[in-house]
Amino acid sequence: MQETRRTPRLSKSRFQLGLQCAKGLWLKCHRPELADPIDESQQAIFDQGTEVGRLAQRRFPGGVLIDEPYYETASALESTARALEAGAPALFEAAFEADGVLVRVDILNRVGSQKAYVDEAVGATTSSSGGTEAISLAGGEGERRRVAGTFDLVEVKSSTKRKEEHVTDLAIQRYVLEKCGVGVDRALLMHLNHHYIYQSGEHDPLQAFAFDDATEDVSLWLPEIPSRLAQMCEMLAGEMPEMTIGRHCSHPYVCSFHGFCHQGLPEYPVTELPRKGRDLLDQLIREGIWSIKDIPEHYEDLTKTQRRVRRVVVEGRPWFSETILEILGGLRYPLYFLDFETLHPALPVYAGTHPYLQIPFQFSLHVLERGESVASSGTEPDDDILDEEASAKISCSLGRLTHHEFLWEEPTDPRPALIPALLDALGTEGSIIVYTHFENTILRYLAEAYPQYAEQIEAVQGRLFDLEKEVIREHTMHPEYRGSTSIKHVLPALVPELSYDDLAIDNGDVATLRYVSAVFGEASEGERQKIFKDLKEYCGRDTLAMVRLLEAVYRSKIT
Known part of the structure; x- marks a missing residue:
């Protein structure tokens, strides 16, 4: 009989990993010791993200930092509730949990707090009337109402533009927030401004960042989240799923279990074909072709360079052109x-x-x-x-x-x-x-x-x-x-x-x-x-x- 495992708590990073690869999520939750070691370069990326995040917080004066570490979940949840009740204009690293998912939100900005900075950055203007604000969107997209007491969900990224995976990152956070009764007005990506020119001294947080309003795309993703979470929880309750290697091992992120999943490959695996698309790699693996040596000589889908690679691997000697x-x-x-x-x-x-x-x-x-x-x-x-x-x-x-x-x-x-x-x-x-x-x-x-x-x-x-x-x-x-x-x-x-x-x-x-x-x-x-x-x-x-x-x-x- 198949063993039933205790379903571990998910987070926004684990949710993202689950979208990329079910096996990667299972390993992260049940066998984390099998992950590749974090090298000096990877740690520097983490440190850089922390530095950028701290600068982003300075754009929201008066914000309250929920500074409990990630393993002190109960204390972080309590601190978040107290800060919300006290009317904090913004919260940094606020903790929320719902449906077995814990998220720490980079910035949660209360509507009406520092709105001028944010609205100007996303190309919008606001006007107030009673308990609501009317926001006119840039690009002639019309006008919608902003309800007082709701929040802007802000995800801070060290990149200089939006990426596809940023939308799902925001979507799982909005899902959890709304399950917790927190109204989300906008889902914003706050990334570095490529046009920011540094002068001297401290960085200017008003100039260093640009905002990208991803609210519409996040809203389109929300209906999918319950079924995705259910699939992940069901998978995590069982044994490690069978997953073949492929493009998903490195897109959108290089999986931390890359080494574990790629052990045991033949001497010249098809993963080493240059400039291979996802379709070619998946096709070769489906056909049971794991070694470059086993690719048929006249395989139709190879480029000239890939055929040359196959030739030198099969012959076991280098090639130099006559010219x-x-x-x-x-x-x-x-x-x-x-x-x-x-x-x-x-x-x-x-x-x-x-x-x-x-x-x-x-x-x-x-x-x-x-x-x-x-x-x-x-x-x-x-x-x-x-x-x-x-x-x-x-x-x-x-x-x-x-x-x-x-x-x-x-x-x-x-x-x-x-x-x-x-x-x-x-x-x-x-x-x-x-x-x-x-x-x-x-x-x-x-x-x-x-x-x-x-x-x-x-x-x-x-x-x-x-x-x-x-x-x-x-x-x-x-x-x-x-x-x-x-x-x-x-x-x-x-x-x-x-x-x-x-x-x-x-x-x-x-x-x-x-x-x-x-x-x-x-x-x-x-x-x-x-x-x-x-x-x-x-x-x-x-x-x-x-x-x-x-x-x-x-x-x-x-x-």
Whole structure:
């Protein structure tokens, strides 16, 4: 007989997970220890959300914070009831429970409190008459009545626009609130304003946020919630449901049980096919095809790139196009290999910048001049460019290799110093090799922010050569790319003796976090210098990796 389990309490995050994947919700409730560990980058996202939430609260002066932690449910419910009874103009993190669902509402704003700020932000105007307010909606949508004593439900997000999943987030909260007898007038998304330009000092909560009225879309979702909750509760009362992996494992969020559900896959699973749509992955799994090796040779729904992946996996050897040397023949020496590291804070830290603007604080530049290699000629790079250990690492069969780097170590805007240093190091001749379009995007941002350098930066952009797009993606394929042409996948496949495994910082997200901690945090001077050293090693590895990849591609066609 099937065991009947006690149905756990749901929350808005658990409800969202249940909409995405029933198995994920079951695991979250019954086997949370199987979740993937929260890494440094994920924790930073949580911390960022907390910081944005605190700023949002400042837009509602006089609001009452229900500060009990999430595990003190009874106390939080009592504090919420007292604040409502006392007539608080706004509540932060208010707790409500109904039908087995507990929600903590980011902001609950009483109608008539701070309404001018909110109404202006959503493009509406109000006028009062008796116990009601008439609200004229923006866009000529007419007029509706707002009843005194009701509330605006406000969900705060660190994004700069509404996403589909935000509607269901608001819908489950409104459902619970109304079940508790709390009248909800509007369901609003309060997200960061992409057009907000930071000046200095404290952030302005009136300017930093924009409002999106999702009331209509939330209302359309409300009738579905009772049946969805019933399905989730029934599922949670039984054994773990059978769910095949698919696109839902990472959309709209990467599931915290991704590792658990993907264990036991074959060596080259179909999940590693590049640029696969949901339909293709679901179709392959329905047909019982789990390994790329098992895909029939003439399977109709594969793209040219996917067929190429299948071919190299089946044959067990890499592929290089016959025209690859012709493509590389367009490069002009000296060759510059450029990589930026950036920070992109949700809440800007430099005057004149907006949320999530990519700000470069570091670059690495390897320069390859045609001629004998460092290793074969016995010639060492200049002492002021590289130390002995670094010199040994950069011997190159394609010519003489030297290295330049820039890292801003102060809490001020790095761009005024970085731009001239970069332009000086790049000179005016020679191809500039980058990996993906990211560096071109950063250069465009720099030209927009500093028009006095625009002409020189545009000349630099005209010399760019995207190694990933022009060579790796279109003219190479290797079984160990694992469906990705990210440099982190390509490097160990084509240059197995070089990797990122020996570095203290091994990806860009961690580089950003460590930089922020060194420059804006409370790190000691010793910790700061260690971080700066690690950053230089990581960024330098990115550009050295491009050099080695270029070598490997040449070697593939001339040996």
